Amino acid sequence: MDVKAAVAFAAGQPLKIETVQLDHPRAGEVLVEIKATGVCHTDAFTLSGDDPEGLFPAILGHEGAGVVVEVGAGVTSLKAGDRVIPLYTPECRNCSYCLSGKTNLCQAIRVTQGQGLMPDGTSRFSINGEKIHHYMGTSTFANYTVLPEIALAKIRDDAPFEKVCYIGCGVTTGIGAVINTAKVEVGSNVVVFGLGGIGLNVIQACRMVGANMIVGVDINPKKRALAEKMGMTHFVNPLEVEGDLVPYLVDLTKGGADYTFECIGRTQTMRQALECCHKGWGVSVIVGVAGAGQEISTRPFQLVTGRVWKGTAFGGAKGRTDVPKIVDWYMEGKIDIDSLITNVMPIEQVNEAFDMMHRGDAIRTVLTF
Numbered sequence: 001m002d003v004k005a006a007v008a009f010a011a012g013q014p015l016k017i018e019t020v021q022l023d024h025p026r027a028g029e030v031l032v033e034i035k036a037t038g039v040c041h042t043d044a045f046t047l048s049g050d051d052p053e054g055l056f057p058a059i060l061g062h063e064g065a066g067v068v069v070e071v072g073a074g075v076t077s078l079k080a081g082d083r084v085i086p087l088y089t090p091e092c093r094n095c096s097y098c099l100s101g102k103t104n105l106c107q108a109i110r111v112t113q114g115q116g117l118m119p120d121g122t123s124r125f126s127i128n129g130e131k132i133h134h135y136m137g138t139s140t141f142a143n144y145t146v147l148p149e150i151a152l153a154k155i156r157d158d159a160p161f162e163k164v165c166y167i168g169c170g171v172t173t174g175i176g177a178v179i180n181t182a183k184v185e186v187g188s189n190v191v192v193f194g195l196g197g198i199g200l201n202v203i204q205a206c207r208m209v210g211a212n213m214i215v216g217v218d219i220n221p222k223k224r225a226l227a228e229k230m231g232m233t234h235f236v237n238p239l240e241v242e243g244d245l246v247p248y249l250v251d252l253t254k255g256g257a258d259y260t261f262e263c264i265g266r267t268q269t270m271r272q273a274l275e276c277c278h279k280g281w282g283v284s285v286i287v288g289v290a291g292a293g294q295e296i297s298t299r300p301f302q303l304v305t306g307r308v309w310k311g312t313a314f315g316g317a318k319g320r321t322d323v324p325k326i327v328d329w330y331m332e333g334k335i336d337i338d339s340l341i342t343n344v345m346p347i348e349q350v351n352e353a354f355d356m357m358h359r360g361d362a363i364r365t366v367l368t369f
């Protein structure tokens with residue numbers, strides 16, 4: 001079938017809206033009509049050429065919501081008409097990772113997903129006979145896409161696509177980093193580096209679990225008001241701090257933070273986030289994705305003296321199990337998504353959405369079809 005997609009033909013080039021060809025779902029696969037998709041910094045990261053797994057041409061996008069149109073042979077958990085959220089971290093419930101009870105990093109299809117292919121090693125997308133790569137197993141910058149059944153969370157029928165698509169990455173990553181990965185306790189002092197689409201969800205989760213001090217760090221002062229609305233208690237602009245940021249944050253948190261979250265993707269801020277943790281017990285969670293070839297460093301003494309460095313992917317969430325629950329939280333008014341969706345525009349304006357993100361003028365832009 002012919003579908004409309006924003007195609008990334010080469011690193012660093014604007015996306016082009018094209019009519020591309022999409023094959024029908026094969027065994028274990030599902031055809032989904034994407035109704036809305038968020039634009040996450042990771043899409044920009046891959047488009048920039050900094051992603052070692054970045055492949056071109058590709059259809060980017062991994063923060064979508066839509067409706068099942070057709071199921072392939074053997075699909076049992078979904079049917080036409082079901083509302084779904086695509087999962088870049090699938091949940092097969094059968095691989096050793098899923099069965100370990102220790103991680104959300106299902107590996108059932110990770111190899112082919114990283115190669116921009118479906119689990120059988122082929123692509124469903126093409127243009128004029130040339131293969132187009134899938135991206136993160138989701139490719140939500142297309143009005144129809146094909147995914148494995150294990151990479152779809154079935155959600156309730158009254159969930160609005162233009163809001164809950166954000167649960168496909170940013171909301172779940174931020175909230176999950178706090179609840180699943182760090183397990184922030186009541187009364188904790190927290191520092192959040194980066195007040196974008198992920199960091200603001202970290203902040204709202206810290207507020208939800210009853211954190212005491214929630215310090216937000218960002219070089220863009222325009223982020224302050226919304227961060228305060230989400231629960232930030234103190235704002236720090238590193239460009240306005242005289243001297244080193246780390247001792248400033250240690251002083252502010254009276255000895256160091258119990259938990260810190262790096263939601264930027266810069267190795268320098270990852271180090272700062274670790275080193276402003278409290279001696280003896282502070283935990284720093286890396287959420288941001290750093291570019292190809294970059295490495296983190298610190299003095300090992302930082303760890304010897306009790307600070308812990310961790311990371312999180314998709315907030316440690318098991319998608320098919322946890323995403324429907326997070327949709328319920330939104331529908332029940334327990335979490336705020338609406339305030340964080342700053343722009344809604346048609347897919348044709350996808351490049352404008354990237355420009356706004358780079359200028360720091362948007363938290364989340366949602367594209368519609």
Ligand SMILES: NC(=O)C1=CN([C@@H]2O[C@H](COP(=O)(O)OP(=O)(O)OC[C@H]3O[C@@H](n4cnc5c(N)ncnc54)[C@H](O)[C@@H]3O)[C@@H](O)[C@H]2O)C=CC1
Nearest residue numbers: 041042194195196197198218219220264265288289313314
């Ligand atoms: N681990 C995971 O599963 C996930 C990771 N990510 C990653 O999280 C990071 C954040 O993503 P978004 O929130 O969508 O990005 P964003 O662009 O919305 O937010 C980044 C924020 O960092 C701020 N910032 C930039 N440089 C800074 C500096 N030197 N000091 C302080 N603040 C600075 C910006 O002003 C902006 O507010 C990205 O690296 C993204 O790839 C995103 C989703 C999931």
Ligand SMILES: N[C@@H](CCC(=O)N[C@@H](CSC=O)C(=O)NCC(=O)O)C(=O)O
Nearest residue numbers: 040042051052053089110169289313314
């Ligand atoms: N491909 C990159 C790493 C990209 C990355 O870390 N992705 C995150 C999700 S970011 C979402 O916006 C993730 O879940 N990683 C786990 C995984 O298995 O990919 C590289 O090669 O550095």
Ligand SMILES: [Zn+2]
Nearest residue numbers: 040042169170
């Ligand atoms: Zn993302």
Ligand SMILES: [Zn+2]
Nearest residue numbers: 092095098106
């Ligand atoms: Zn699995």
